[in-house]
Amino acid sequence: MTETMLAAYFTEDNSPLEIRETAIPQPGKGEVLVKMESCGVCHTDVHFWKGEDELPRPKPAILGHEGVGSIVAVGDGVELTAGERVGVGFVYSACGNCRECRKGLETYCQNSQATGVHVDGCFAQYIVAPADWVTHIPGELSSEEACPLLCAGVTAFSAVRKANIEPGSVVVIFGLGGLGQYAIQFAKLFGAKVIGIDLDPKKLETAKRLGAHAAYAPGEEAEKAIHELGGADALLSFAPSPQVFRNMFTLAAPTARFIQVALPNNPFTFKAAELIDLGITIIGSADGTRLERDQVMQLAKDGLVHSNVETMEFSNINEAFRRLDAGEADGRLVVQF
Amino acid sequence: MTETMLAAYFTEDNSPLEIRETAIPQPGKGEVLVKMESCGVCHTDVHFWKGEDELPRPKPAILGHEGVGSIVAVGDGVELTAGERVGVGFVYSACGNCRECRKGLETYCQNSQATGVHVDGCFAQYIVAPADWVTHIPGELSSEEACPLLCAGVTAFSAVRKANIEPGSVVVIFGLGGLGQYAIQFAKLFGAKVIGIDLDPKKLETAKRLGAHAAYAPGEEAEKAIHELGGADALLSFAPSPQVFRNMFTLAAPTARFIQVALPNNPFTFKAAELIDLGITIIGSADGTRLERDQVMQLAKDGLVHSNVETMEFSNINEAFRRLDAGEADGRLVVQF
Amino acid sequence: MTETMLAAYFTEDNSPLEIRETAIPQPGKGEVLVKMESCGVCHTDVHFWKGEDELPRPKPAILGHEGVGSIVAVGDGVELTAGERVGVGFVYSACGNCRECRKGLETYCQNSQATGVHVDGCFAQYIVAPADWVTHIPGELSSEEACPLLCAGVTAFSAVRKANIEPGSVVVIFGLGGLGQYAIQFAKLFGAKVIGIDLDPKKLETAKRLGAHAAYAPGEEAEKAIHELGGADALLSFAPSPQVFRNMFTLAAPTARFIQVALPNNPFTFKAAELIDLGITIIGSADGTRLERDQVMQLAKDGLVHSNVETMEFSNINEAFRRLDAGEADGRLVVQF
Amino acid sequence: MTETMLAAYFTEDNSPLEIRETAIPQPGKGEVLVKMESCGVCHTDVHFWKGEDELPRPKPAILGHEGVGSIVAVGDGVELTAGERVGVGFVYSACGNCRECRKGLETYCQNSQATGVHVDGCFAQYIVAPADWVTHIPGELSSEEACPLLCAGVTAFSAVRKANIEPGSVVVIFGLGGLGQYAIQFAKLFGAKVIGIDLDPKKLETAKRLGAHAAYAPGEEAEKAIHELGGADALLSFAPSPQVFRNMFTLAAPTARFIQVALPNNPFTFKAAELIDLGITIIGSADGTRLERDQVMQLAKDGLVHSNVETMEFSNINEAFRRLDAGEADGRLVVQF
C-alpha cells in the first residue's frame, strides 16, 4: 500500500476544492480502511461548500458521504476482511448505547457523527470508518450505482416506509429529481398507485417511465385526477417549497400522511382546522438507518430500483460541484477514483 | 307518553334560547326514542349560538349533543328495549358503508350527521336517534356524569390513544380545562408520566390532584423540568393558542408526537428543519368512534376516570350558556330535565 | 322481470343438486335484487354438499357465495341503482353495531350471516342481498374473473396483509393452488421475495410464472435456499397438512410470522421452546372485510392480480362440483347463468 | 482493590457450588469492572445446576445473571465512571451489527452471549461486563430490589408489551409466581383489567393485592367470569403446563393474543380451526432488550412496580439453590455480598 493518497480539500467557501497529497489514515480497533472506488456528490456537500450550511469543524476538510470502495486493512476486533466492498454513508457512527440508540433511533443518536461533516469524508482515495457502520455492497451492484443509494436512495426509502403504504394506496410525490425518482420506485414496490408532481415536463416523463400511474405539473388537472382517485393516502415532499406543503392539504384523503423531506428555509403555515378536519398526520423524515441501507442494497441487487448516475473523474470534482450547483446534472453525479 | 315536549330553540344568534312546546318525534325503522335525563352544554353549542360557527340548517333549531336518557320507544328492527339508558353524542349517524366507514374511519364518513348540527339535538325532553349510534350507559354511572364523557371525554381519549403512549412515556398536556383534565386521567391509564401546562394556577393544582407528575405555567421552569426527563415523548394541545404549537418543538424528544385538538383561528407556523431534525409527527384529532365511547364508559364505570360536573335545571339553560361563554364554569355544565 | 327463476337446490348429502323453478325473492328495505351473471364454486360448497360440514339450516338450500351480477331492483333507502354490477361474497351481512363490529372486526360479528350457509346463496338466477354488503365490481373486470376474488382472492389478500411484509421480505407460501396463487401475486405487490412450496411440479412452474423468486417441493433444497436468504420473514399456509406447520419452524427467521389459512382436521403440535427461541408469531386468518374486497377489486381492475378461471354452464353445476371434489380443476371453476 | 475475590463455582451437576478464591478480572477496552452488591438466584441457574439444561462451556463455571453492583474500574473508551451503580442481566452482550441487531432484535443476535452461560456470571464479588450492556440503576432503588427486575422483571415487561393492551383490555395471566406478579403490575400500568389464574390460593390473594381485578383457580368460575367480561383480549402464560395453552382458547375473545413465556417440555396441540375461527395470534416471548431494562428500572424508581425479594448471605448460596428448587421461596431470592 502506498503511504500517501490524494484527497480533495474544502479550504474556503466557494473556492475550488484543492486536491492534495496526504497520509493514508490507519484503522484503529473496530475500524476498517477502505480504498475508494467512487463517491457521489450530494447537494449537502454543495451547501457546505457555498457556506449555506456551516461545517462544525475547521477547514481544510474532506467532504463526501456517498463513498464505495474495498476494504484494504482492518483494525483489531473486526470480522470484515480485506477485499470486501463496502459503502460509507452520511451517518459515520452512532454510539449504540444512548437512549435513542437503545430505542432503535440511531439516526437521532446524540453522539453520532456525520461523514465529511464531523470527520473527514470520502472525497479521498482512502477513508477509515467504523466496521459496524459500513454497508455491505452486493457483488451484483456497480460501485457507481451504489453510491447515491447510500444517501439519496436510503433517504427516499425511509420516507416511503413512514408513509404506511399498502397495495392500492394513492401516493403523491412532489419533486421528481433524484430523491423523488427513488421514491416513485420504492412506493411502487409497496404496491402504491403513484402520482408525480413537478414543474419540469421532462421529469414528468421520467416519472411515468419509472412506473408512476400519472404525472402532472401542480394545478387543477392534478387536483382533479387525484380527487377522482378518492384523494391521496400519502403525500411525500422532496420539493423545497412551502407551497407544496399547502398543496398537500388540497389533495389529501381523510387521515392522509404527509412526509416532509425537503428543507426549504421559508416557514410552513397551516390552520389547526385543516389538520383536524381530515385527521392529517405530518411526519419529518431524514436519512435512514443501517437496516434501511441494507434493504435498499438488496432491492437494488434484485434489480428493483435503478439509479440514474453520471460518472466523472475524481480530478474533475470541482466541475461536478459546479454542475450540481447550476442544476446542470440530469441524474446523480459520481466521481471515480 | 305525553304527546308534546319542551325543547330549547336556538332562534337567532346571541338571543336567548326559547323553551317551547312541540310534538314528540316518533322513532322510525332502526331508531329509538330517548327521554332525556340530562345533557351537557359544550363550547361547540356556544360557538353556534354566538354565530362564530354557522349552523348548516335553518333556525329555529335544537342544539345539544351530550345527552343521556332512557329509551321509551323503538322502531322496527331494533334490538334495544325500552328502559335501557343510552347516550347521544356528537356524531348522530354515519353511513356504515362508504370508503371511510369501511376503513373504520366512521368519524370521517362523508355522509355523517352531527347531533344538534344537521339534525335536532338533545336540549329537548325527547330525541329520536339511530339505534346503532346510541351509546350504552352502564348502570354504575349517573346520567350527569356520563354526559360530558360523550363529547369532551371521548375527544380526550381518542387524542391520548393516538399518542403511542406506553408506561413511563413523558406526556405533556397543554390546557388543563375539561378536555385536558380528562386527558391527564387517560394518559395516566396508559402508564404515562404526565406534565400539565396551563396559565391558571388553580388548574395546575387540579392537574396534580388528578395524577399529573407535575404541572407548570408555560416557561423556563417547565422547560427545564421536561428536559431533565429527556424531553416529551408526546405532547397534546387542548389550549387554543398557536403559541402552544411553538412550545411543543421546544419540549420534544426525538420522534415525539404532537396531538392537536384545540382549534385556534390563527395559523400555526414551523420550519421544515424543526420537523425533520427531531423526526416529529404531528396529528390532528377530533371526537372519537363508537368504540371509543364504549371504552370511555367502561373506564368511567370502573372508577378510572372522573368528571367534574355542575348540574343546572333545563329551564336555566340560558344561564348555562352565559356562564360557559363567560368562562365562569369550573367543570362541565349539565342541564337536567 | 319474470316472476320465477332457476336455482340449484342442495337436497341431500352427496346427491346431485336439483335445478328447480322458484319465486324470485323481493328486496326489502336496505336490500338489492341482483340478477346473477356468474358464481364461483368453492371447496366450502363441496364440503357442505358432502356432509363434511353441517349446514346450519334445513335443506333444500341454495349454496354459492362467489356471485356477481347486476342490480335489477332496490328496496327503500338504498342509494345503489339498477344496472350497477356487484358481488355477493361469503359474509352476507354483519350487524355493524356489536362489539366486534365497532372494533372493525366485522368478520367476527356475533350476528353475522354467511351467504349460502345461513341464507340462500348465489347458485340461482337472482339473489337478494343487503346493499351495505355487496361489493362494487369495476367495469374493467369480467364477472367471471371477479367471482373467485370475492372469496379465494380476499382470503389470500387478508392473509398476506397480516404478514407484515415490506419490500425485500422473504415470504414462503405453502400450497400453490387457487389461494396460494393469489397469495404469490399479493405478496409480490407488497414487494416480497416469494418462495413457493408445493408437491405438484406443475404448480411450481405456475408459481414462478406468477412472479415467485423460486419454487420448490418440500425438502432439503427448499430449506437450503431459504436459509441462504436468511430465513423466512413470513410463512403462509394454504396447504391442509399439519406437516406444513412443522416445516415452518425449520424455515423461519427470528420473529417470523406464520399465517395459517388452511384447515386440516389433524391437530398441530409444537413445543414452547420452538416458539420462544425465535420469537415466532402465529396468526389464524380467514376471509376478509368489505374494505379488503374493495382493495382486491381495485388491484384486479389495475391488472395487478389475475385469476385462473374456467367457466361452465350453470346447468352443469353438478359436473363442476364433481370436478372440484376430484381435484380435476386447474384453476377456479365459475358457473355462468 | 484486593487482587483476589470469592466466587461460587458450579463444578458438577447437583453438587454444592464451591466458594473459592480467584483472581479479580480486569476490564478491557469498552468494559467495566463491577463490584457486586447482590445477585438474584433464578430458575435458569437451577436448571443448569441440576443438569436439566446443558451449559455450553466447561466447568467449573460461575453462574448468576441478575447482578447489581458499583463500577470500580473502567477500560479504555468507556464513558461510565467509577461509583456508578449498574446491573448485569441475562444478555451479556450482542454484536450490535448483525442483521438481527440492525433490526433492533438484539435478543436474537446470532453472536450474543449470556451471562453465566457463555461467560462467567455474577455469583462472584466482581464481574467484568461490556459498558454498552450494563443497565443504569437509579439511586432510588436498592440493589436487592433491582436484581430480579433485570431478568424476571424485564421478561414479564416484554411479554406484556407484546400483548397490545390498552386501557380497559381484559388480560388473563396464568401462573402467579414471580413473573406473573410482575406481569400483573405491568398490565395494570397499561390500563388493563387483569384476571389472575393459579392453583395456589395464596397466590390468588397476592394477585388481588397487586391490583388484579379478580383471581381464580382454573375452572368454570374463572371461565364464567371472563366470558361475562366479553372474553380475554390478551392471555399470558407463565405457568409451565401445556394445559394452560388449551385453556387460553376457551377464554379468548375474537382476535385475542396469547403470549407464551413458560417453557414446559411437553408439546402443545391445537387445531387450525381453533386458531382461525377466532383469529387468534400466538406469540413467543423471552427476556427483553436494554431499552426494556431501562424502562423497567424507571417504573420501579417511580414506585410503579414492586419486587417481592428475600435476601440471603452469599455464603448461603447453596441453601438458596435448594430452596428455589424445592419451591420453598415465596418471592425472589437474592444473595448479598
Ligand SMILES: [Zn+2]
Ligand atoms: Zn447526501
Ligand SMILES: [Zn+2]
Ligand atoms: Zn447513541
Ligand SMILES: [Zn+2]
Ligand atoms: Zn360512511
Ligand SMILES: [Zn+2]
Ligand atoms: Zn361537545
Ligand SMILES: [Zn+2]
Ligand atoms: Zn369460498
Ligand SMILES: [Zn+2]
Ligand atoms: Zn356485529
Ligand SMILES: [Zn+2]
Ligand atoms: Zn433469570
Ligand SMILES: [Zn+2]
Ligand atoms: Zn448481533
